[in-house]
Amino acid sequence: MGDLFWPGAEHAGGLFSQQAFLDAMIEVEAAWLATLVDHDVAPSSAADDLQGLFGADQVDRLSDEAELGGNPAIGLVDLLRAGVAQRNAVAAEWLHRSLTSQDVVDTALMICARDARRTLREHEDRVVTALAALAADHRYTPMVGRTLTQHAVPITFGLKAAHWLTGVLDAADDVAALRLPVQIGGAAGTMAAVVELADADRADAMVKTAAERLGLEPSAPWHTTRTTVTRLGDAMVRTTDACGHLAQDVLTLSRPEIGELAEGAAGGSSTMPGKANPVLSIQIARAALTTPALAATLHLAAAAQVDERAGGAWHAEWATLRTLVRRTIVAAAQTGELLEGLQVHTDRMRATLDASSDGIRTEQSVMAKLARHDPAGDYLGRSAEFVDAVLARARTREGTR
């Protein structure tokens, strides 16, 4: 799953890949078929896991049919039905009963999101752990503060790391809070066909069963209310915002004239072998520059909903979500790698501060002196308290996992 146009894409592995999407759509159909059996709507002979029905050639055919129908579910159902009919005529009859193509696609996207979130949270954990260590280790490491590119009063590097960590924890909270629901609404979101097959009460229970089978949450149909999608998008962007923020600091502080930070394994050059480029930070910054526009597209699509299924606005979501989620995972992975290898040159930090302090004149005037003082003094102590508060928050997160 590499991508020469987006180096590092392999971090996202097969998440939200063609195959993953296809598998997820089959998983939806299989879970619903099982649910029909579970609730005695379909006979037990209808049970079928729908595995092994696809060859590579059929994927191509599916792709062609996706354009004809406007989505990949229509052709998929035809192929699955034809395939399963060979071994189980009853399954072929009950397959996709009372679902609509949007049910299959939307639920499959949520399955892809479910798997992606699992991987994302692993990377978040790694990032949080690395940042907590940096913040703790450098609780009393003084460095010059910089505002609007110019030197300001001193800070500690631990405080900077704690601010980075705050952004990551905020994003992680939003990722954790996401509800990923099944979509089971039928042709116009009324569940009419389910109600016809079963009764209204059983319909609810069936949605619950299907959701449990898929590791998603039960939900009323949400064909045209796309909060789920925009919240997912916003949480992804919040994640790349946090990663991008710290990458910008690394890019700045690893400039040779500053030299306070350096990437552990900096990248090479095709012409200058000795050059050490901050390639991870660069690739993280790249992601952060592109994701806000993708999440904005999801909002545009949400606002352009119309009828009981929107033409265009719904279709614009799939690839947008795919790219947005995958880039977020790549950025989070690269951020973990960046932080674990980050070199902190405390000597350069100290040297910059010493050279700068005379020039830093504040209305309190004492500020510069403080930085040359006991690092455990009141002022740095205050920053250390901030650090500790953020570390405590990070530990709470671990506790809740």
Next chain:
Amino acid sequence: MGDLFWPGAEHAGGLFSQQAFLDAMIEVEAAWLATLVDHDVAPSSAADDLQGLFGADQVDRLSDEAELGGNPAIGLVDLLRAGVAQRNAVAAEWLHRSLTSQDVVDTALMICARDARRTLREHEDRVVTALAALAADHRYTPMVGRTLTQHAVPITFGLKAAHWLTGVLDAADDVAALRLPVQIGGAAGTMAAVVELADADRADAMVKTAAERLGLEPSAPWHTTRTTVTRLGDAMVRTTDACGHLAQDVLTLSRPEIGELAEGAAGGSSTMPGKANPVLSIQIARAALTTPALAATLHLAAAAQVDERAGGAWHAEWATLRTLVRRTIVAAAQTGELLEGLQVHTDRMRATLDASSDGIRTEQSVMAKLARHDPAGDYLGRSAEFVDAVLARARTREGTR
């Protein structure tokens, strides 16, 4: 506060206006001065409400100085100090002590947001009430469902209204969950100057006092971690998403060939007096087309944070937030007005359904029949249950206010 470029702007009144921003910055300085006195850091003679220090000519001067310093707080402090010195030299001495210009601007923006949210929630209430009434009244009003612009199986208009309401409630949840914090960090976000004036423990208490005085939440400094701003932006867009969605449906369903809905007081034409344009829906749709880009800008700014105060990325937020919040309020106000006056032509809905049913062939085949059946039948009953669940959610909201 009208705007010929954005008709309806007067719904946002003075919220996030120049004057409101200026007043909010003065409110911040006054609250902090009072806090210094409250905590015996400054003598009680330093107390001053900082009111009445500005004339209109000074606003112009402030505007000029804002460019010189890159933000409006620097010039403001100079003008306030010069002004208050005329009546209270002690206040002049203690004014702005240990604050930085970002503290003043960020907290002032949160004050503007605090006031804007209050107004926004009033409009949300109106929208929720109107939608709940529509959903309840039309629980059993059948109409044709439409997917991808074409007729699908029947729905009820109550169900459609309930979906609209779901989107609005989702957005309102996000608006309600926003935390609007004070920003008190000093020159580089370390609170060094506060700690110097008081001690570390008292510093925390002082932030709390200032927050209480301003109706905001206490917070550690967030100069470069902009989650507060992006969450605010995302919640605004989620609101216009929800409003935009229902406006699209009204625009479609009020086309003369469809005629199932109509705006209560449709707009005129400069050339065709008899023409009734869905002007509120148009203006709501307009907002929804523009806000995602604005929220994306806030994310870009959040990701471009660097140093202890970012040059450009911070400055890009102010006007973006202003426009985003004001447009959201205008859209919410217009949505309330739209819904309260909305004409529902149940006869046209029924006629379309009757004309269409023969053509709607589903695999269940019974669907079309159902719609001509007893409106209290199983199928419409299911939609009514959805409606009731959303209405219950809407009532919960009222309960918590």
Next chain:
Amino acid sequence: MGDLFWPGAEHAGGLFSQQAFLDAMIEVEAAWLATLVDHDVAPSSAADDLQGLFGADQVDRLSDEAELGGNPAIGLVDLLRAGVAQRNAVAAEWLHRSLTSQDVVDTALMICARDARRTLREHEDRVVTALAALAADHRYTPMVGRTLTQHAVPITFGLKAAHWLTGVLDAADDVAALRLPVQIGGAAGTMAAVVELADADRADAMVKTAAERLGLEPSAPWHTTRTTVTRLGDAMVRTTDACGHLAQDVLTLSRPEIGELAEGAAGGSSTMPGKANPVLSIQIARAALTTPALAATLHLAAAAQVDERAGGAWHAEWATLRTLVRRTIVAAAQTGELLEGLQVHTDRMRATLDASSDGIRTEQSVMAKLARHDPAGDYLGRSAEFVDAVLARARTREGTR
């Protein structure tokens, strides 16, 4: 090259694919190696077409290395050099001499754009031809004009088609005007290494030779001035704007209640076999909803240029450009298909107009009458003149090809 997340992607074939990008990078290295030989900088024994050096396993390795170096050119040069060394040690020595990785990547992107434009223009031709036919055929086909969703004074369908055509011709002008240059600047855009190998005058001639070999235009280095990229992006969006505009009209006018247009081969439904969805229009509208954000990303990247090569801002372009160009081609292809099959129901147009005319009251009052009059009358004649002017413009385009 199908994509289940973006049905219809196969219209873009291998354009801007991984393989195309890889091939283009090799094409750049080969053209430069040949140029070195052409100008007697390298010995004639250095000539090598660099073909056949790659196996599929190396593509994976290249993908891994791309992350390490931040771009795919660095690893590529290593692999090419190692490969070619097996058969031509002199070529291995001269390969990539005086180029930098950005030269290879940027020129390869222009090669991809060169090929993409060729295909795009074929689709544009098809769209222009189909639109010209519609405009000509329906020069006197009256239909109701609609403004703000409501009926206004009559127009002709030919006039509507001529407006669509104007948008397409505008976009095509911008696509035709694009200059696609080589990038040959060396490590910091100074061509220092070329000048060292040859002299300054020959350096210019070498750039020209390389450009001719590649079918691109000669150019001074443009490592950080990205007008080429943003103009390319803007031209793509202008194309999807034009396609999206007409798709919106088709989506509206093919609603069953209106029925004035219909897609030739409308798409199916997974549950309702009789339903005919305007799937091409839907997929075109989808594209138009997503491309403005992509072009905006290219602008953001252009504005974030810094140093002699920007970290992040450059890297964000590649995948963005790939997706933007491919979607534009898919949309143009689908627009051609849509228009060639478009069904124009002039009877429905006439019927709507007749039903509506009594209700259309203009200050001129005569308007409605006119539409029932002689179709060659003054008023429709005026629209026909507009049509003819646009048709003349379309013919000019053909003449210049």
Next chain:
Amino acid sequence: MGDLFWPGAEHAGGLFSQQAFLDAMIEVEAAWLATLVDHDVAPSSAADDLQGLFGADQVDRLSDEAELGGNPAIGLVDLLRAGVAQRNAVAAEWLHRSLTSQDVVDTALMICARDARRTLREHEDRVVTALAALAADHRYTPMVGRTLTQHAVPITFGLKAAHWLTGVLDAADDVAALRLPVQIGGAAGTMAAVVELADADRADAMVKTAAERLGLEPSAPWHTTRTTVTRLGDAMVRTTDACGHLAQDVLTLSRPEIGELAEGAAGGSSTMPGKANPVLSIQIARAALTTPALAATLHLAAAAQVDERAGGAWHAEWATLRTLVRRTIVAAAQTGELLEGLQVHTDRMRATLDASSDGIRTEQSVMAKLARHDPAGDYLGRSAEFVDAVLARARTREGTR
């Protein structure tokens, strides 16, 4: 016209202000009235310049009416007609004849754009002059090249300035190429009413007359083909791209650790009087971060056109265009100011280069040596040739004005 949310806004003066928009709409009505008289369609007694008909209270009333009609032209025509009737009943009768509100609004926007372009080009001239001087003066000023934040081979500062200039000239070309047309189409873009009043041939001549009176270009109606608007938007963004690019370099190179550039009159701090912030660069960078999203909104609106006038998509343009154009002018003005005052520390450039050269190892190895060589040597000479080519291009521009 200052804006505390957007310091520096006063550079855009009254351009695209409420008053300017209002005046422009009146200018349109007056020009059209005069045109009707010019062509003997209206009697000469209908002539009226429409001046002096508005009081401040009517602006507020207009603002209210704008929401009722969805645009400001409807109320304006009513007020103008009532006003002019007091002094000229014939003018009142002929006012706005055969125009529609979109004609008035669109043409007024083009008038605003016409005036804005005039101011923008003055700022462009200033920027071009300043950049040409920097490029010429520093043709042989060596400095270290930087790629991906790290030191690369040497460049000259003149070359860097020439690259900045190239971006500005590219943008200026696009600004100069803009066609700003009148919009005269009538109710549905057919010019039906004009044709009724005159004949088809005279209608064309009338459009030409009106265009000449307004300093705009004649055009067929473009109610739904919005190329004019998106090209205008794209040219603005291209301008802020170019300004943003150089601002990023100034922000980087004026960091105290680098110190190769400095703003002439750097901004102050509310707490640290000695601090010199690069406030102009910051404000320019701010603009460049926000404009791509605004231009993207114009594209979205162009693609969402439908019917003969789009509800929402048209309305979203006005304020977007206003903000986009004004910000571009402010950024261009600040860029001129920045460049005129820019301090170039050639000693620091030299010192960085000397310190860095030993570490710069290129495959050509000779590179570092070259920079310490004769500044007129081959390598720097090559950069000087680039500079001269760009300067020649800049001079061509002057020649054509």
